[in-house]
Amino acid sequence: MIPAAFEYHAPGSIGEATALLVKFGDEAKVLSGGQSLIPLMKLRLAGPRHLVDINGIPDLAYIREADGFLRIGALTRESELEESDLVRTRYPLLHDTCQVIADPLVRNLATIGGNLAHGDPANDHPATMLALGAEVVAIGRKGERRIPIASFFTGPFATALGPDEILVEVRVPIPPPRSGGAYLKLERKVGDFATAAVAVQLALGANGACEQVGIGLTNVGLTPIKAGQAEAALKGKRPDDKAIQRAAQLAADASQPSEDLRGPVEYKKDLVRVLTARALKRALERAGGR
């Protein structure tokens, strides 16, 4: 399958890239890892007239801590996240997540920027970034702006990015001591999108109560879901079994799955409940709370 014809642009800087996006507007699309966009173009579900390939822009792939954030360049590949010692030792939730995205071959090209910018509720990074309270940095015609992840996903395959904007960086606040996180995903096989998946990040206070709680849900709604009520139910409380079960039920209540080949609605909701409870327990262990 060969996609419809398009004009290929390979800008050497962010400035050149945004100028192209401004010039071609709706007719242009950014090409990052291409692992979502190219399959769509081959099926002719997407047919951009202009492709702006950002792979040649220098300094867009990095993973480092600075100014209170883990800063990840948009062009960072999933395999680079997977191999990063910094991510493995300090960001277990992110480490869990990048290992269950697609398959090892796709992960060699797919980028974290593309994963978020695609706005696919089935993608795994969105829920993780919701749980981590991340923000994304975008550059467009009017310069740079920071977008909190909670207001980034505006609809199915829609984000807060303007047509002239390029996502350049993902920023995750460096977690306080006694933090832990976990991502649990049920998939039918390697390379499948989640039947459901749950991201949990928490920080414990000196008294063992939850000081910070983030819970994100994958593929159980039209957008990635932040389970706000479940988070609120745990905040300031000791995460004992009863509190965990209650939060898990609230997360299930927040999910809005639809029936498909991966299962019926009730099954998926119950899966959210079970995965949330398990992810909370694992996050707690990792935070040193159990």
Added chain:
Amino acid sequence: MQITLSINGEKHEADVEPRFLLVHLIRDILRLTGTHIGCDTTHCGACTVLLDGRPVKSCTMFAVQARGKEIMTVEGLEQNGKLHPLQEGFMAEHGLQCGYCTPGMLMTSHAFLKTHPTPTEEDIRRAISGNLCRCTGYVNIVKAIQYAAAKLRG
């Protein structure tokens, strides 16, 4: 668009439309037909080639994106008429039946063994989890890769 790239250490030039996929450049223009097309939907890994040493699906990348890069295909494994230990392993351990997935399996495991000289069975299974085989049930593929790992360790 005029591009230059290196395949199996040899420089190639080609004139391709931007929408042309890397796998078509390799198979249809350069006539290196060892690289297969299985699903054409980014699922099977039959089209796996190494891009600067990393296994990727050549059906999900435009040829123009490979300009200036180093590509390795299955044809690059054999050296001076001598099969690579991986190829030998697939023969010795019966790691293929129809052989359709084999070029992809070989490329993925070639890159994998460079960074994992003493892999566990679990490591191997994880590494090849993006390459589908509809014949063997994978058991003999794992053995073939173990055979090559042992031989490469010497």
